[in-house]
Amino acid sequence: MRNKYAIIIICIVALVIIEKENNIISRVSEKLSLRQTPQATPELPLVYNVTSAPVVDDNRSFTVLSQDFPTFPQINIDEENDTQPRPQPHEAVQGGHKHVLLLATTRTGSSFVGEFFNQQGSGMFYLFEPLWHVERMLTLETGGINATVSSRAYRDVLQRLFLCDFNLLEHFISPPPQDHVTPSLFRRESSAALCEEPVCTPVVKDVFERYHCKNQRCGPLNLTLASEACLRKEHRVIKTVRVRQLETLRPLAEDPRLNVKLIHLVRDPRAILASRMVAFASKYQNWKSWAENGEVPIEDEEVKHLQGNCNQIRLSAELGLSQPHWLANRYMLVRFEDIARYPMQKAAEMYRFTGIPFTSQAKEWILKNTHTSESASGVYSTQKNSSEQVEKWRFSIPFKLAQVVQEVCGPTMKLFGYRFVDDEGTLVNKSFSLLEEKEFHVS
Numbered sequence: 001m002r003n004k005y006a007i008i009i010i011c012i013v014a015l016v017i018i019e020k021e022n023n024i025i026s027r028v029s030e031k032l033s034l035r036q037t038p039q040a041t042p043e044l045p046l047v048y049n050v051t052s053a054p055v056v057d058d059n060r061s062f063t064v065l066s067q068d069f070p071t072f073p074q075i076n077i078d079e080e081n082d083t084q085p086r087p088q089p090h091e092a093v094q095g096g097h098k099h100v101l102l103l104a105t106t107r108t109g110s111s112f113v114g115e116f117f118n119q120q121g122s123g124m125f126y127l128f129e130p131l132w133h134v135e136r137m138l139t140l141e142t143g144g145i146n147a148t149v150s151s152r153a154y155r156d157v158l159q160r161l162f163l164c165d166f167n168l169l170e171h172f173i174s175p176p177p178q179d180h181v182t183p184s185l186f187r188r189e190s191s192a193a194l195c196e197e198p199v200c201t202p203v204v205k206d207v208f209e210r211y212h213c214k215n216q217r218c219g220p221l222n223l224t225l226a227s228e229a230c231l232r233k234e235h236r237v238i239k240t241v242r243v244r245q246l247e248t249l250r251p252l253a254e255d256p257r258l259n260v261k262l263i264h265l266v267r268d269p270r271a272i273l274a275s276r277m278v279a280f281a282s283k284y285q286n287w288k289s290w291a292e293n294g295e296v297p298i299e300d301e302e303v304k305h306l307q308g309n310c311n312q313i314r315l316s317a318e319l320g321l322s323q324p325h326w327l328a329n330r331y332m333l334v335r336f337e338d339i340a341r342y343p344m345q346k347a348a349e350m351y352r353f354t355g356i357p358f359t360s361q362a363k364e365w366i367l368k369n370t371h372t373s374e375s376a377s378g379v380y381s382t383q384k385n386s387s388e389q390v391e392k393w394r395f396s397i398p399f400k401l402a403q404v405v406q407e408v409c410g411p412t413m414k415l416f417g418y419r420f421v422d423d424e425g426t427l428v429n430k431s432f433s434l435l436e437e438k439e440f441h442v443s
């Protein structure tokens with residue numbers, strides 16, 4: 001009897017440790033995503049000053065990365081020499097496979113919106129931030145991110161993953177997978193398809209073995225099994241907060257095997273700053289003290305960084321909304337605030353756009369997680385609570401900082417229909433909506 005309790009307690013302790021570790025990993029990842037700091041890449045004005053960004057005019061789809069990374073001489077990813085199974089072009093067309101990239105930045109609710117797809121059911125292969133590995137490796141390799149190189153690497157890894165090929169990603173996973181098996185895939189547990197049989201392999205050792213999924217006892221991830229499962233699934237969705245410029249994805253959009261759809265998720269930049277100040281408090285110390293002093297040095301690198309990010313998001317959205325021929329019917333812009341207000345309706349729109357069936361399983365998950373309701377007439381109700389949650393930042397952000405965001409992100413806010421406030425009273429006046437009703441054409 002006593003032994004039983006001891007084992008249960010050990011299990012609980014192990015789970016708590018795993019949970020803690022996951023938290024640390026996700027925090028580290030968030031940090032990494034903000035890592036394009038001037039200190040790390042003094043020679044690269046790209047992220048701070050969009051106007052001086054080198055145009056990525058390299059259209060080659062399938063770059064041999066070893067040119068860029070001499071330290072990886074083993075990489076050979078030429079099409080014809082690739083040994084992994086991949087769907088034939090006719091398969092991709094006839095099978096009606098859907099490929100969707102959910103593009104966002106941190107603190108825009110992308111994990112939540114990603115779940116709308118992850119919960120779709122047995123036909124879905126969803127990956128959560130696989131580019132985390134790429135960014136980390138490139139950062140470690142070069143001591144800073146070269147935006148040209150990283151955007152190319154992101155694009156190529158995404159393309160391979162949509163084809164269910166993990167070989168290229170494997171080169172970025174550290175420590176390197178052994179025999180295509182890794183215990184370290186970032187946030188594996190966020191991908192339902194990687195936590196179900198047969199990808200979930202039994203844990204062979206005792207209770208001290210680390211389980212690699214949340215509610216399932218799965219051993220380390222066999223990427224060959226993952227690839228096979230992916231090939232069996234009809235729909236593939238990847239979420240990422242790391243792609244900076246939409247135009248870098250052009251070869252992906254033009255790959256006839258993929259017929260890819262891009263969902264661009266945006267949020268009020270004031271809310272993003274407020275949320276980051278809470279989530280990454282130590283990183284945002286300067287903002288806090290600026291708010292306390294009532295004085296923000298508008299020329300400070302951190303402010304410029306914010307401005308650069310806003311401009312990049314805006315330029316990507318402008319490009320998408322302008323419907324260049326290579327994005328025709330492939331680009332959809334969604335505001336997180338609208339998803340919070342009308343989760344079911346917006347989810348239905350996104351599903352319709354992707355062509356993926358909106359299953360009852362996905363609907364149930366959304367109902368449960370937004371406390372929304374679906375009326376008999378099929379009209380989806382507004383969700384008061386989740387929209388309240390999404391407005392909480394109005395009471396946490398110092399007015400001074402909201403003003404600064406309005407100043408440096410003004411054009412971005414205008415494009416997306418976020419209203420400006422002129423005084424603190426308006427900022428915290430809930431009757432004053434910060435959201436213009438705005439329809440973004442679904443191209």
Ligand SMILES: *[C@@H]1O[C@H](CO)[C@@H](O)[C@H](O)[C@H]1NC(C)=O
Nearest residue numbers: 045048049050051052053304
């Ligand atoms: C951005 O870069 C361009 C070209 O290098 C330069 O003329 C401009 O002053 C820069 N803008 C800012 C805000 O640094």
Ligand SMILES: *[C@@H]1O[C@H](CO)[C@@H](O)[C@H](O)[C@H]1NC(C)=O
Nearest residue numbers: 056057058059060250251326
């Ligand atoms: C890339 O594509 C654009 C548009 O199709 C074309 O104008 C440009 O010459 C291409 N660049 C290269 C390096 O092939």
Ligand SMILES: *[C@@H]1O[C@H](CO)[C@@H](O)[C@H](O)[C@H]1NC(C)=O
Nearest residue numbers: 064076077078079080081082
């Ligand atoms: C494919 O691999 C073979 C042997 O490894 C090599 O000789 C050949 O050049 C490769 N093909 C390409 C296009 O790189």
Ligand SMILES: *[C@@H]1O[C@H](CO)[C@@H](O)[C@H](O)[C@H]1NC(C)=O
Nearest residue numbers: 043044067068146147148149
């Ligand atoms: C970034 O990488 C590209 C492509 O390899 C290279 O041409 C460029 O010089 C690099 N930029 C910096 C600042 O290292």
Ligand SMILES: *[C@@H]1O[C@H](CO)[C@@H](O)[C@H](O)[C@H]1NC(C)=O
Nearest residue numbers: 178179180181222223224225
């Ligand atoms: C991974 O799965 C594949 C496919 O079932 C299998 O052939 C391989 O032996 C597995 N690898 C390991 C290390 O178990």
Ligand SMILES: *[C@@H]1O[C@H](CO)[C@@H](O)[C@H](O)[C@H]1NC(C)=O
Nearest residue numbers: 370371384385386387388389
């Ligand atoms: C909204 O949800 C939160 C957490 O689920 C709950 O604490 C709060 O009372 C709810 N507010 C309203 C107005 O229903």
Ligand SMILES: *[C@@H]1O[C@H](CO)[C@@H](O)[C@H](O)[C@H]1NC(C)=O
Nearest residue numbers: 425426428429430431432433
């Ligand atoms: C709050 O905003 C509403 C709508 O704009 C306005 O009618 C009301 O006077 C405002 N309340 C305060 C206290 O400013």
